[in-house]
Amino acid sequence: MREKSHCPYCGSVLAERVVERSLRKCCDTCHEVLYDNPVPAVCAVVADHGDRILLVRRGVPPKVGFWCLPGGFMELDESPEEAALRELREETGVTGRIVRLLGLRATPSRIYRSVLLAGYLVLPQGGEAAPGSDALEVGWFTVEGLPEIAFESHRTFIRQFSTAYTRTSDLRGPGDLPPGGP
């Protein structure tokens, strides 16, 4: 994580001291404390009409070459749901709709120290699955035939999906790709 050296409120050089049981950056001029917090990110379990899951093979660190769920960091001007659908579109070319939140996981990160990851269940509505700029490959996999998944948090969301839904046909509505669709 890039360390802040100056106070964002007044520009003074920051000191480090224990505040509320943790070592934190503090400003001795304006007495502000800079708290480090997890960074929000999102990912999508996209299930097709055969209950296969859409995965992306990573082209960027960490874990280049491993498969994971499509996802990424939230932008400032979007909701977590919008972020999940945007990342899905950018990384795979697939458009979808959010069915529900599967869960939240706090995961350790080398750069951000902690990432708060929201996992959504998404049904595909269109588009052609093709790798975006950050991906080497995209593919649909059955839960029984999954490749090695890069992140434990993603494995957890897939497990939550496969435990809660034996089939997704009950969830499908107007606009979703029908059984036998592309």
Ligand SMILES: [Zn+2]
């Ligand atoms: Zn200050």
